[in-house]
Amino acid sequence: MVAFEADYFRALETPRMAVLSPNLFAAAFPLMKLMPARHILDRAAADGALQTGMRIVETTSGTFGMALALLAAARGYRLTLITASSLIDAKYRARLEGIGATIIITEDPDGNGDQLRRLQRLEDIRQKEMDCFWPQQYDNPGNALAYARLAELLVRRIGKIDCLVGCVGSGGSLCGTGAFLRAVFPHLVIIAVDTHRSVLFGQPAGKRMLRGLGNSLIPGNLRHDLVDEIHWVGAYPAFGEARRLLREHGIFQGPTSGAAALVAKWAARSRPGARVAVIMADEGHRYAETVFDDAWLASLPGWPGTPPSEPILLTAIEPASEADWTRFPWARRGLGQVLHARFRDEGFSR
Numbered sequence: 001m002v003a004f005e006a007d008y009f010r011a012l013e014t015p016r017m018a019v020l021s022p023n024l025f026a027a028a029f030p031l032m033k034l035m036p037a038r039h040i041l042d043r044a045a046a047d048g049a050l051q052t053g054m055r056i057v058e059t060t061s062g063t064f065g066m067a068l069a070l071l072a073a074a075r076g077y078r079l080t081l082i083t084a085s086s087l088i089d090a091k092y093r094a095r096l097e098g099i100g101a102t103i104i105i106t107e108d109p110d111g112n113g114d115q116l117r118r119l120q121r122l123e124d125i126r127q128k129e130m131d132c133f134w135p136q137q138y139d140n141p142g143n144a145l146a147y148a149r150l151a152e153l154l155v156r157r158i159g160k161i162d163c164l165v166g167c168v169g170s171g172g173s174l175c176g177t178g179a180f181l182r183a184v185f186p187h188l189v190i191i192a193v194d195t196h197r198s199v200l201f202g203q204p205a206g207k208r209m210l211r212g213l214g215n216s217l218i219p220g221n222l223r224h225d226l227v228d229e230i231h232w233v234g235a236y237p238a239f240g241e242a243r244r245l246l247r248e249h250g251i252f253q254g255p256t257s258g259a260a261a262l263v264a265k266w267a268a269r270s271r272p273g274a275r276v277a278v279i280m281a282d283e284g285h286r287y288a289e290t291v292f293d294d295a296w297l298a299s300l301p302g303w304p305g306t307p308p309s310e311p312i313l314l315t316a317i318e319p320a321s322e323a324d325w326t327r328f329p330w331a332r333r334g335l336g337q338v339l340h341a342r343f344r345d346e347g348f349s350r
């Protein structure tokens with residue numbers, strides 16, 4: 001029976017590979033977050049930190065919560081997920097509750113997911129119920145380490161890889177996969193994909209329309225020093241590209257996959273001699289009534305605008321509109337280094 005559980009979850013956490021252009025290879029997951037969730041729970045069960053019947057608590061807006069809910073149902077754990085009002089819709093909530101999760105929703109007046117408020121709520125629960133298990137996807141090194149399996153799979157399926165593109169939320173998938181791949185291919189260029197008003201790469205926090213990537217806090221699993229270039233993709237180009245993936249390639253993935261594909265196509269075009277791999281985190285079903293619904297899209301102010309064909313090269317890190325796509329050469333620096341350079345330059349120019 002345990003072997004069947006492993007087979008089932010392994011299928012959900014194994015990407016389908018697709019060739020988007022002669023030098024662009026996509027790893028499209030049904031539910032990527034099962035990989036770190038399963039790895040973290042397996043480790044905790046093995047060292048006794050997690051036992052059957054115990055409660056798992058986590059702050060998550062989506063796919064990591066779904067992965068935990070599936071695993072908790074299969075393995076007999078109780079689960080409490082803390083999310084923000086701007087992050088979860090009624091249907092997804094009902095799906096999670098249907099699998100047995102308890103959902104706590106915190107207020108989010110600024111619409112940025114307010115991670116700090118959610119963590120405070122989580123801490124309150126842990127104070128009351130001492131023996132619950134907190135996977136800590138943002139800071140647990142097990143999140144990034146779980147992606148050794150993806151790195152191995154990419155090398156087996158693609159061979160030499162020169163450039164890796166992926167979204168960043170916790171940092172686990174891009175930095176985990178990227179660190180393993182760079183050990184094999186030291187020349188590997190790593191391109192991170194974020195969205196406007198996420199603080200991950202130095203933008204001021206604000207309301208974000210594109211969910212699943214980005215953050216209002218800096219997670220320990222984000223290794224800025226691995227990243228060569230950062231792109232910020234607004235919701236509109238991400239939605240447009242998710243729909244193009246379906247129309248032109250028959251690939252039904254969510255909007256963060258659209259953001260990653262947009263940047264990866266550009267990377268493959270601008271580096272014709274390089275082999276580019278792109279990570280796509282989840283499939284499209286959850287977005288059937290939004291991103292894949294014409295009437296919903298038509299109700300968005302200014303949709304579709306003029307879809308950008310190229311990113312705008314920024315000389316200073318700043319937010320842009322949901323219709324924009326920007327980029328900045330990060331050059332494997334720490335966040336402090338980049339921000340320090342910015343303040344120094346701004347100081348000089350005043």
Ligand SMILES: Cc1ncc(COP(=O)(O)O)c(C=O)c1O
Nearest residue numbers: 063168169170171173212256281
């Ligand atoms: C749909 C989706 N895309 C991308 C990401 C970013 O992945 P990571 O947390 O590994 O940085 C997430 C994270 O939850 C996600 O849910």
